[in-house]
Amino acid sequence: MDEGPRASRFRRRLTLAALVLYTGLVLVITLTPRMPGSGFVSRVVDRVLDSLHARGLFMSVDFLTIEFIGNILMFVPLGIFAAMLISARYWWTLLFLGTMFSGFIELAQRQFLPDRYPEIRDLISNSTGFLIGATIAVVFRLLVAHRDRLVERDRLEFEQRARSGH
Secondary structure (H helix, E strand, C coil): CCCCCHHHHHHHHHHHHHHHHHHHHHHHHHHCCCCCCHHHHHHHHHHHHHHHHHCCCCCCCCHHHHHHHHHHHHHHHHHHHHHHHCCHHHHHHHHHHHHHHHHHHHHHHHHHCCCCCCCHHHHHHHHHHHHHHHHHHHHHHHHHHHHHHHHHHHHHHHHHHHHHCC
């Protein structure tokens, strides 16, 4: 299989390595018996929220809201890396990959980790984060492809003018 120019092969391999490492990090965070740093993290979040609430700020924001947003943010890089690796022909698989991966995590928590709580909210937030990341990457790839077409068009026009003596 031809992977394209040398720089492209290097970028693909680097992106694949980033995907594998980041996936491992997500699996450690989501599949350890207790959420890493859960005691410390929850204490810090509670203190910050208490302080904000005492000032009348963000009254509707609670720990579950912060956790939901955190799950979204955790899955954005996975969506970016996956979308950068997948062929444009198969972009539609991105609609399912994040949900399937999140479903695997929630199922594993349910089956093997009695101290973890698999929730549909997590499936929704994780899938949303993955799709946000994938969308960012797809838009970026479209912009780069458009720019490349414009550069190529300008190059060809320049060559034509140079050959015709203008």
